């Protein structure tokens with residue numbers, strides 16, 4: 001039975017909800033359902049602690065984060081096991097997430113030491129003579145962090161890490177299906193010496209807990225990763241708070257003529273099927289030059305058929321269950337609709353128990369759900385194009401714009417793609433799924449607003465204050 005973390009104390013609630021493994025459907029924990037009073041207490045604790053936290057010197061904030069890095073490193077396997085258990089992410093992929101989480105907190109520790117303002121040349125304007133001015137970046141105060149299920153540890157790190165680095169306090173609401181790894185990190189942060197009230201963790205329904213966080217006046221910044229539908233609702237309710245939204249996508253990969261398919265095919269398969277496609281930058285659409293289309297399809301499908309479905313806790317599993325049984329049914333419906341409307345099913349397309357086979361569709365129309373909405377499942381579409389211009393046009397014909405990838409040997413085509421693709425990040429000679437944790441990361445269009453990647457997240461978790469001194 002888990003407890004809420006409020007003001008440094010582990011608190012029981014009136015109501016609990018059973019948490020089930022998405023793979024086995026066995027009960028794995030009882031999770032507290034915070035009520036209005038609990039959420040209010042968590043916000044109050046963060047609000048009261050904000051002055052104390054703002055005064056913790058940068059080197060101490062960095063040291064706390066460095067200790068957290070050590071503690072996660074000592075408990076790597078436990079972290080990976082928790083992620084695999086609660087989210088059905090295969091163990092080998094979960095280990096990758098833990099390694100990235102460590103890097104994210106390492107970068108946060110480093111950034112804590114270099115949050116600085118600048119001096120302003122006041123005499124550049126008439127009336128500015130005899131004045132010295134400088135800016136400082138001060139913590140905003142209380143940050144509400146709302147996180148999704150698909151990277152339950154690293155996406156918490158992308159919010160808690162920069163918030164602490166900048167001297168803020170946090171109320172964290174993890175996804176209802178994946179609270180265990182968040183609670184574990186909170187325990188480790190306590191051990192690392194984080195002051196009471198600096199991190200509070202509340203679990204419960206997104207609609208109630210989340211809405212209360214987003215509408216409370218004492219919260220100054222909302223950082224959200226999740227679906228566009230919820231993100232847009234949050235934006236509309238947040239008033240004047242700073243808001244960062246990291247939302248979904250239907251990311252595209254473009255493959256030009258003359259590309260060495262053998263050299264990139266494994267990455268393409270990984271980009272489409274890692275975590276059963278439940279990745280915001282999962283490859284969903286591919287646009288492949290007609291001169292290599294047949295070879296690409298043959299080699300891609302052969303690799304996909306080698307992927308192993310199974311228990312997320314088994315060492316050799318590549319794909320496991322989706323986050324919920326009705327998700328597998330939804331994705332299957334979309335696949336069937338695509339096939340009925342003329343797409344070719346090259347492999348997959350069936351459920352195995354509560355798992356969905358990795359599925360490849362060929363030549364799916366742009367109006368189909370599998371093309372224009374976010375699938376968030378183990379499905380990829382391979383489309384044939386006559387030119388890179390056509391591929392770029394079709395990539396941009398989307399309401400989303402998170403990242404895109406283009407493989408080409410032609411520098412001018414690569415640079416043209418970099419310029420005109422409507423996304424937050426263009427990966428040249430790599431898949432759109434590429435991410436390391438200090439790079440600026442975020443989307444345009446319905447994929448969100450704002451950027452993460454520690455340094456960039458800190459920009460929006462601090463207030464710029466100007467000081468002008470008249471000599």
Ligand code: NAP
Nearest residue numbers: 148149174175176205206207210226227230246247248280
């Ligand atoms: P989700 O359903 O939008 O939930 C995300 C979080 O929001 C959860 O903690 C959820 O709580 C909470 N929530 C739900 N309703 C809310 C409300 N009305 N107000 C405030 N909070 C609310 O998303 P998900 O299914 O967990 O995650 C999948 C989505 O995340 C996909 O669209 C994916 O592309 C996106 N994503 C984006 C990025 C990125 O960096 N751009 C990264 C990863 C994932 P409950 O769990 O209790 O409902």
